[in-house]
Amino acid sequence: xxxxxxxxxxxxxxxxxxxxxxxxxxxxxxxxxxxxxxxxxxxxxxxxxxxxxxxxxxxxxxxxxxxxxxxxxxxxxxxxxxxxxxxxxxxxxxxxxxxxxxxxxxxxxxxxxxxxxxxxxxxxxxxxxxxxxxxxxxxxxxxxxxxxxxxxxxxxxxxxxxxxxxxxxxxxxxxxxxxxxxxxxxxxxxxxxxxxxxxxxxxxxxxxxxxxxxxxxxxxxxxxxxxxxxxxxxxxxxxxxx
Numbered sequence: 001x002x003x004x005x006x007x008x009x010x011x012x013x014x015x016x017x018x019x020x021x022x023x024x025x026x027x028x029x030x031x032x033x034x035x036x037x038x039x040x041x042x043x044x045x046x047x048x049x050x051x052x053x054x055x056x057x058x059x060x061x062x063x064x065x066x067x068x069x070x071x072x073x074x075x076x077x078x079x080x081x082x083x084x085x086x087x088x089x090x091x092x093x094x095x096x097x098x099x100x101x102x103x104x105x106x107x108x109x110x111x112x113x114x115x116x117x118x119x120x121x122x123x124x125x126x127x128x129x130x131x132x133x134x135x136x137x138x139x140x141x142x143x144x145x146x147x148x149x150x151x152x153x154x155x156x157x158x159x160x161x162x163x164x165x166x167x168x169x170x171x172x173x174x175x176x177x178x179x180x181x182x183x184x185x186x187x188x189x190x191x192x193x194x195x196x197x198x199x200x201x202x203x204x205x206x207x208x209x210x211x212x213x214x215x216x217x218x219x220x221x222x223x224x225x226x227x228x229x230x231x232x233x234x235x236x237x238x239x240x241x242x
Contacts, residue, residue, distance in 0.1 A: 001241055003036075003043035005069040006232065007059060009051045009186055012222065013076040016229035017046055030062050040237040045069070049186065053160065056186035060193035071138065071200055071239075074190045075232060077224045078205035079164070081171055084154060084181035086207050088220050091153040091231060092182040093143050094203035097191035098131045100159035100174050100183075110177060121195055131157070131178065132191040138202040145235050146204075151227065156181035158203060160188035166214035174211075183211050204228055 008014040011033075017023070021044050023037030033048035045067055049059035060072065080086035099120070103112045113120065113129040121128040139155060146153035159180035165171050174180065187203050194201035206224030 001042055002070040003045050003067055004039075004071045004073065004236060004239070005045045005047065005063050005067055006073040006075060006236075007047045007049050007056070007063070007186075007190065008074070008076045008225075009049050009055070010076070011048055013225045013229070014046055014048055016226060017044075017075075017232060020229070020233040021046070032059055032062060039233070040239060042241070044236065052185050053162065053189035056189040057193050060190050064193065064197045064199055069199060071202060072190065072194050073232065073236070074187055074201065074203045075225075075228050076184065076186070076205055077208035077221050077228070078158070078182040078184040079209045079211040080182055080207045081175060081180055081211045084156065086154050086181060087152070088207055088209060088218070089152070089223055089227060090207045091146055091151050091228060092158070092205050092207060093139050093146070093153060093155045094134055094158040094182070094187060094191075094205075095136065095139050095155050096131055096133050096157045097188040097203065098157060098159050098178045098180065099188045100130070100178055100180070101161050101163065102130060103177075110173075112177065120192060126195075128192070128195070132188060132195055134191060134203070135200045138200050142202055142204060142235060145238075146231055149231070149234060151231050154181055158182045158184060158187050158205075160184055160186065165211045168212055171211040182207070204232060
């Protein structure tokens with residue numbers, strides 16, 4: 001049975017999963033820090049990607065080429081947009097990913113990649129510009145499992161950015177472009193590579209902060225990533241083989 005591959009950008013976002021799966025470090029994966037363990041009778045591969053879209057895309061390509069997983073999971077922390085129903089410590093599950101700052105700053109205001117007319121991905125009857133849809137079944141199943149097990153969780157679109165939002169004005173600007181519940185720096189790149197390879201992607205993030213005027217005293221990164229990993233350990237252990 002093919003493995004499940006789980007990725008995160010920092011070791012803090014992966015450490016509980018490494019411990020909980022008794023994973024051991026492995027070499028031979030290029031620049032990646034890689035760990036292999038087991039969960040629920042199946043193999044799990046945990047990979048530390050580094051921050052940002054380039055690191056994420058490079059890692060996803062290496063991992064999908066090497067392991068041909070049945071499921072790719074991206075996890076870590078994220079910021080929640082005001083009014084989305086999420087608070088610090090909650091979980092967010094993505095139903096789509098969006099390259100929220102890829103586009104054109106035109107005289108009439110910012111516009112997305114469809115203005116250029118060249119899609120990021122074209123194939124299998126799809127033309128993808130900014131928003132990458134994610135397969136519905138993994139997200140729906142994860143949402144139901146999280147809520148059934150007492151995790152405060154919302155499902156919705158994620159926005160991936162190169163510049164994190166640290167002001168109310170920037171949050172409003174992003175939401176004027178695309179709907180979103182969670183901001184992050186890697187997910188859309190993971191989603192695009194997964195789409196190219198035809199591998200389902202599940203993205204689950206713990207909410208470390210609200211997308212508002214930047215105030216680190218209101219953040220809880222450790223608590224957020226701990227919550228996401230605790231959920232994934234339980235969820236993936238009971239995931240059906242097919």
